[in-house]
Amino acid sequence: MNNNSIKRTDPKQAVIGFLIFLFPFISLITPFGIGLSSFIFLVAALFFLKPGFAALRRHWPAIRWVVIFFAFNFFYTLACFALRGQELGDLEKPARMLFAVSAMMLVMATKPDRKALWWGVIGGAFVGMLLVGYQRLFLGEDRPGGLLNAITFGDIALSLGLIALASMIDVRAVRKVFWPAIGALAGLAASTMTGTRGGWLGLVLCGLLFIQHSHVLANRRVRAIVAFTFAFMAATYFVPETGVRERVRQGVVDITTYFSGGSALTNVGVRLELWKAAGILIGDAAVLGRGETGYRKVLEPLVQEGELDPVVLTMPHFHNEALQALVTGGVVGFAAWFGMILAPFAFFTRAISVKNASRQEFATALAGILLVTSYFGYGLTEVIFWSLKGALFYALMVFLLMGFYLNAKDAGQQPGPV
Incomplete structure (x- = not known):
């Protein structure tokens, strides 16, 4: 004792x-x-x-x-x-x-x-x-x-x-x-x-x-x-003061607006446009990715051609861990990120x-x-x-x-x- x-x-x-x-x-x-x-x-x-x-x-x-x-x-x-x-x-x-x-x-x-x-x-x-x-x-x-x-x-x-x-x-x-x-x-x-x-x-x-x-x-x-x-x-x-219901409602409106061809300049709309951009970039450098800053050189002409909204150039990342890892590090980078979750x-x-x-x-x-x-x-x-x-x-x-x-x-x- x-x-x-x-x-x-x-x-x-x-x-x-x-x-x-x-x-x-x-x-x-x-x-x-x-x-x-x-x-x-x-x-x-x-x-x-x-x-x-x-x-x-x-x-x-x-x-x-x-x-x-x-x-x-x-x-x-x-x-x-x-x-x-x-x-x-x-x-x-x-x-x-x-x-x-x-x-x-x-x-x-x-x-x-x-x-x-x-x-x-x-x-x-x-x-x-x-x-x-x-x-x-x-x-x-x-x-x-x-x-x-x-x-x-x-x-x-x-x-x-x-x-x-x-x-x-x-x-x-x-x-x-x-x-x-x-x-x-x-x-x-x-x-x-x-x-x-x-x-x-x-x-x-x-x-x-x-x-x-x-x-x-x-x-x-x-x-x-x-x-x-x-x-x-x-x-x-159900408590208005928390702002939860309003945030949910706004999210639904943002999604509806985006897919109906409206503005991407909303919280959810920006994310959807970023995910669209990520989908384009991933196919071009699937194995090793483009690095934390290299992918921006590819985004600029896509914006100029009207394929993507200019808002994607103002955001620091893609608002999704998996897509961020795939764009910047490719399949290898994705494996590194996912391994730190899965292991x-x-x-x-x-x-x-x-x-x-x-x-x-x-x-x-x-x-x-x-x-x-x-x-x-x-x-x-x-x-x-x-x-x-x-x-x-x-x-x-x-x-x-x-x-x-x-x-x-x-x-x-x-x-x-x-």
Whole structure:
């Protein structure tokens, strides 16, 4: 008992736990929180290289495909940089996404309490809701996003809410389910107030996953809270002040206008025109793509010929992850992007399918599945990986959840209460 007490108060675990708490907590309320956390995890991992690499080698059969695809994404970008003469800055995002593996190594080497992550997620969703709520209700901003882009803010807030939902499985005492429930509702409310429609697709996919894996939810009350949370999101459609119904109505009008030969200068119309442009470009450079800037040289004559609306030249990306990857990186680039989605999804899906697993294993695995699925959903109408913050949040959270899952698997015992 004394040894366990010493272990729980280990200073290095407390420090690393605090750093892990800070990552989701400050992700929405600062413009630098995600990038700073990425740097801190990398530096901190340098102090635990030996145990970190030992843990990496021990679990390599389980994690190899996730690490390989993140590495493949970096090295393919590096090859494109060398062959196409792209800007050096193009390497930053894939490099930092790969270096996010340091977060997993740090977790496996020091074995901090997973409660740090759960509380950071809950707190981050809550303070994020307060920030956009203030901007929406008191400053009158139609598309608030804190100090981030509104779409990036809304997507990350929704991911925090979904992870908070998963954390309820890791709670022993029913009365303590209250806090994860608050985090889940806060994340959903924050996302709703940003007016981000793309997140709704991710939410629908995640709802289907909750139904599929409902057997892992701890008890009836937890199931009721999950059902209430999704019902709450659906109910926002009927509350005019949320703007959800108006955004849906406007989307339908935009689609009808576009396909009837009307203007493409609407939110949805621009996306449809961009997808049309992507379809034209993909066939001309299917294997290796045209790079992040090279495709614009092909778009300009198409616009001049009247085949595409000039609005496509004003947009930074194609508002679809798969199309963006195919246009800029070809089939190889698409494989790199899809691998970073599919490999973590496969890892967490195998994890949640293990029989007689602990609550901690179920919680971290389900949180990982929801994170990956939500990001895939965002990517249907947005390029969330275009944003460095969006891409780093995904990579760091994937590797943190993998690390905590592997720690739980090693422990082979039920976790303590939140």
